Amino acid sequence: MVIILFLGNPGRQYLESRHNVGWRVCDAVTSHLSPAWKTKFHAEYAEAFFSGAGKAILCRPQTFMNRSGITAREIVSFYKADCSSLIVVHDDLETPFGTVTFQHDGGLGGHNGLKSIKGELGRQDFFRLKVGIGRPARQSVSSYVLGQFTPDEEISLNYIIETAAGMLESALSAAELPNQKVTKTVSL
Numbered sequence: 001m002v003i004i005l006f007l008g009n010p011g012r013q014y015l016e017s018r019h020n021v022g023w024r025v026c027d028a029v030t031s032h033l034s035p036a037w038k039t040k041f042h043a044e045y046a047e048a049f050f051s052g053a054g055k056a057i058l059c060r061p062q063t064f065m066n067r068s069g070i071t072a073r074e075i076v077s078f079y080k081a082d083c084s085s086l087i088v089v090h091d092d093l094e095t096p097f098g099t100v101t102f103q104h105d106g107g108l109g110g111h112n113g114l115k116s117i118k119g120e121l122g123r124q125d126f127f128r129l130k131v132g133i134g135r136p137a138r139q140s141v142s143s144y145v146l147g148q149f150t151p152d153e154e155i156s157l158n159y160i161i162e163t164a165a166g167m168l169e170s171a172l173s174a175a176e177l178p179n180q181k182v183t184k185t186v187s188l
Contacts, residue, residue, distance in 0.1 A: 095132030
């Protein structure tokens with residue numbers, strides 16, 4: 001069984017923010033699954049089935065980003081899962097806009113959601129699906145990640161999200177999650 005945490009912030013004002021790109025990937029993955037969402041673990045969660053992974057738990061934490069670890073700890077504990085079966089889908093400042101990376105383990109890149117997860121689980125050797133948002137040229141990082149994509153970025157964003165969803169579905173359809181880093185760059 002695999003647990004997938006799609007990171008984002010609750011609240012209408014954050015729905016279209018860069019920080020909520022993980023939730024957008026969730027919407028793309030679940031668009032053809034129609035899962036029955038439930039509330040528990042400070043989150044919305046649902047079960048889905050994938051050919052390789054079997055049962056997967058899809059989860060959108062309803063805490064703010066910097067408290068995502070609470071949900072991670074609660075759901076991993078409830079399902080008696082290990083970090084090797086946890087995938088975290090999130091925005092990434094260190095990855096250029098248009099690039100999506102699936103990898104096992106790695107650094108936290110200053111991401112407060114990942115820091116929270118590591119703090120609650122006591123380890124960081126989980127899988128990540130990183131959707132690149134790039135770094136801001138002039139504004140503060142917090143204003144940038146909580147801000148919306150530019151109109152030019154929005155033009156490419158649906159394709160980037162579909163690419164990320166496809167990478168996740170491919171990983172879940174395999175017999176086991178890949179241990180090698182996989183990167184795709186969308187032509188902008």
